[in-house]
Amino acid sequence: MDLLACIEHQHEVYAEKDYTILKDPRVLLNLYNQERRFTPNKNYFLEVQTEIQPFMRQVVTTWMHEVCEEQMCEDQVFPLAVNCMDRFLCLCPIKRNQLQLLGAVCLLIASKLRSTNSFSMEILCAYTDYSVSHSAMVAWELLVLSKLKWNVASITGFDYIDQIVEMFPWGAESNLLHRHARTLVSISYTDSKLIKTPPSMIAAACLTSAIRGLRLRSTNQAVNDICSIASIKISDLETVVRVVDEAVERSVPKSPPSTPEPEPKLQGYESPQHGPNTPTEVENIYF
The missing domain is CATH 1.10.472.10 (Cyclin-like)
Structure with missing residues (x-):
């Protein structure tokens, strides 16, 4: 087995917590002081974008989240990618058919900053069902970085x-x-x-x-x-x-109604439909 194969098969190793940093109040103070630089400052749906609507962002960010989960990337990748996308949308109007391309590019950028194994363009193109091309991602990566002035190491929640x-x-x-x-x-x-x-x-x-x-x-x-x-x-x-x-x-996907015990049916009689299920409580979510 060559060196490259060995690298590909080795397990990811995460650094242990550094309590010198975690218990230093100056770190939190610096985060508070810097976060304003990376927080979107406008409602771009009303002020910048003419075709992008909130429900479109919901669909694309949900897709981005599912990609991150399926690829088992680090938790910090997704929030950073969304932050970069939102900041870009505050600056540059785009067409609705470019929103998934933007989301894929922001995932690519965020994974390079916050992941031990960054996404490849080929994987991200495949997740778009090849509606996004490799050349488009290359061009848009430079576009996003230039619009954000390369300030992509954002502070997130x-x-x-x-x-x-x-x-x-x-x-x-x-x-x-x-x-x-x-x-x-x-x-x-x-x-x-x-x-x-x-x-x-x-x-x-x-x-x-x-x-x-x-x-x-x-x-x-x-x-x-x-x-x-x-x-x-x-x-x-x-x-x-x-x-x-x-x-x-x-x-949280709504759980299907439980199947009741079969009851004898009377000819010409239909049993009434059950009402809607009670929403799943927050603490019952699988993390």
Whole structure:
């Protein structure tokens, strides 16, 4: 087996947590100070784009999320890709048939920055059912980078999760908290209502939703700590939490109705149809 084959077959190894960084409050302060540079500052559906509608963004970001899940890439790739897409759409009007191309290009760029194994153009073209060509991706990659002035190492909600969790004792109450909060961050980036929301607020809302879903013993204290460290009002936090929970509920496929025991049918009689199922609760989502 040659060297290239050995590299392809080796397992990914992730670095251990650096608590010197995770417990240093200066890191959070720098994130707060820099996040405004990377937060979309306008509703581009009304001010820039003439053909792109919110539901189109929903479809494309959901597709991007599914690609990331199927390729099992790092959690931070998807939020970064969506952030790059939103910032580009604030600057440059495009046609509706170019939106998936833009999403694929942003996935390519984000994976180069945040993934150990970046997407190949061939894979992304295949995921578009070859409606996007290799040459178009090459051209649009340069276009996106130039429009964003190569400032693509954006701060996203993902960057806050570990920093906040590791600073408080309640962060150790459940080993699922990191996983749940990161999953909620990814889902929240598919909702167009949160385009202009700072990533610190998205992270705070996702952490709050995850903490409540896991029913931590220190839930009330944790929510107060999150509001304090993020310098946000509880009323503002609750507003974003509701949007996140709604996005999560939409992302969960409705379970099919259970099949009842067969009953003897009377000739000419049809049994009444069952009503709609109760929506799945947030804490029942598989992460």
